[in-house]
Every structure is written in structure tokens, then in C-alpha cells.
Amino acid sequence: MAQEKRRIVYVDAGQNENKEFQIALFDPDINLTSIVKLINIDNNHIAEKYAVINAITYIKSKALKKTIILCDNEQAVRDGHIVNLCEKHKIKLSWIPREINIIADKVAKLTPTKKDDTFYTIDFIYDLIFPKKIEETQPKKVETETVKNNKTPQKPTKA
Structure with a gap:
């Protein structure tokens, strides 16, 4: 019985002529390219x-089996969250020059070949994988009246 061939998917990020970041996916087995414009992303990593x-x-x-993602960004390939996600779903991830x-x-x-809703789906998944720091998500503290002599501030009384 012939062994199933490994499926390769190439990915990259880059900036278009307007200096907006976009991401690309290339699946050579079916000659598929997918391009998504990123919104409010200003960092290549x-x-x-x-x-x-x-x-x-x-x-x-697509329920693809024996798949490897090839990426030319070492930081993305070595990111612990991404590595764990790939391991969980039995996807290989490798750096290439x-x-x-x-x-x-x-x-x-x-x-771009995909609509903005594709970005928002990816953005939602990104936020699940990389939660923001607690300080960024908590409401800011509001200054309250200072308590003097260990007494609770009194409500104003009606005159």
C-alpha cells in the first residue's frame, strides 16, 4: 500500500503598495492562492x-491530513502558542529560508482574494490564542472619595 503524500502549504506576510499588511497562503497541490488584507495590524511578526x-x-x-505549513518567519514558527496548536491538530510547522x-x-x-469577514474570523481566532494582558482588558480604576478617620463617606442629606 502506497504511503499518503505529505501536503505542503506555504504562508507569508507582506505589505502591499499602500503599506498595508496582507497574508498569503499557497497550496501547490491544487494551485490555490488565498490573500487576506489585515486590518489595524502594523507589525510583521x-x-x-x-x-x-x-x-x-x-x-x-478541508480536513487535510499529513500537512506541513512552511513559513519564512522564525518567530512565528517558534511561538509556543502556535506550536501547541499545531501539535494538537497534528499539523507540522517548519521554517524555510x-x-x-x-x-x-x-x-x-x-x-486580496478574501473579504474582510475572513480577516475578522482569523482575528477572532488570534485573540483566542493570544489573549490580551489583563491590564489591557480591565476597566480603568475610577478615583473615589478618600475615606478619612476610617469612616465611610456619608451620602448627602436632603435639606
Whole structure:
């Protein structure tokens, strides 16, 4: 019995001519390219993580087996949250040199093929994986009246 071939998915992030970050996914087995414009993302390392999360979502939605994601950003490939997610879903993740990731790099600069709702789905998943720090999500403290002599402040009385 022939062994099932490993499926390769290339990902990359880049900036378009308007300096907006976009992510690309390239699946050479079916010659599929997917480009998503990122909204309010201004950091390449974060954009690369979005690209990997997009690939994980793609792989799971297509029920692909024996899949490897190839990415040219070491920080994204070594991120503990992403590594754990890939292990949980039996997806391999590997770093490749930028010069091997030429197609995904070029694709990341093209016109997006996906609508903004695709970004919002990926953004939601990103927020689940990388929760914001508690200080960023807690309401700011409001100054209250100072208690003097260990007495509770009294409510004003009606005159």
C-alpha cells in the first residue's frame, strides 16, 4: 500500500503598495492562492502569526491530513502558542529560508482574494490564542472619595 503524500502549504506576510499588511497562503497541490488584507495590524511578526493561523484554519476546514505549513518567519514558527496548536491538530510547522518561499512572498503583495469577514474570523481566532494582558482588558480604576478617620463617606442629606 502506497504511503499518503505529505501536503505542503506555504504562508507569508507582506505589505502591499499602500503599506498595508496582507497574508498569503499557497497550496501547490491544487494551485490555490488565498490573500487576506489585515486590518489595524502594523507589525510583521504579528502578521506572520496571522498567516500561520490562517493556514491552520484552512487545513482543518478541508480536513487535510499529513500537512506541513512552511513559513519564512522564525518567530512565528517558534511561538509556543502556535506550536501547541499545531501539535494538537497534528499539523507540522517548519521554517524555510525566504528565498524558498518566493511564491507565497509574491502572492502576499497581490490584491486580496478574501473579504474582510475572513480577516475578522482569523482575528477572532488570534485573540483566542493570544489573549490580551489583563491590564489591557480591565476597566480603568475610577478615583473615589478618600475615606478619612476610617469612616465611610456619608451620602448627602436632603435639606
